[in-house]
Amino acid sequence: MILAHLPAGYLVGRAMPAAPWVIPAAVLGGILPDFDLLAFYLWDDRAFHHHRYWVHIPGFWVLVAAITAPFISRAWKLPWLAFLTAIFVHIALDSIVGGIVWFWPFSDTMYTLIEVSARHQNWLLNFILHWTFFALELPIIMTAFYLWWRRDR
Numbered sequence: 572m573i574l575a576h577l578p579a580g581y582l583v584g585r586a587m588p589a590a591p592w593v594i595p596a597a598v599l600g601g602i603l604p605d606f607d608l609l610a611f612y613l614w615d616d617r618a619f620h621h622h623r624y625w626v627h628i629p630g631f632w633v634l635v636a637a638i639t640a641p642f643i644s645r646a647w648k649l650p651w652l653a654f655l656t657a658i659f660v661h662i663a664l665d666s667i668v669g670g671i672v673w674f675w676p677f678s679d680t681m682y683t684l685i686e687v688s689a690r691h692q693n694w695l696l697n698f699i700l701h702w703t704f705f706a707l708e709l710p711i712i713m714t715a716f717y718l719w720w721r722r723d724r
């Protein structure tokens with residue numbers, strides 16, 4: 572998934588009961604795993620797949636959820652749930668055409684639903700011109716944009 576993470580986070584926020592900070596928390600959760608691209612490009616010189624950073628590992632977020640759950644106040648339960656749900660939606664969407672280590676810490680194997688073949692030299696074109704972009708990513712973006720556009724009506 573290239574462009575739909577922020578819109579997908581917005582859709583997670585819209586699907587939850589309306590409450591303060593739910594949508595911002597969901598949007599943040601929708602994009603936060605890709606903050607690892609900073610380390611990927613700036614410090615680690617693309618030495619390994621960025622989906623191997625802890626922010627893209629479901630088992631890490633299960634631990635975070637389990638550890639933080641007892642400390643979340645009633646007022647922050649919904650934003651916390653929106654944030655974590657959007658994180659898992661991000662990771663699930665990444666797993667469609669990119670590898671995710673779903674069974675960490677038991678296995679380091681990356682699982683991908685659909686392999687994108689390298690038809691073009693530019694890796695981005697391989698994803699933008701792949702059918703999954705038009706079948707999954709664009710509908711997410713368009714639905715989120717439509718709901719955002721009509722949010723006060």
Ligand SMILES: [Zn+2]
Pocket residue numbers: 604605627661665
């Ligand atoms: Zn990602």
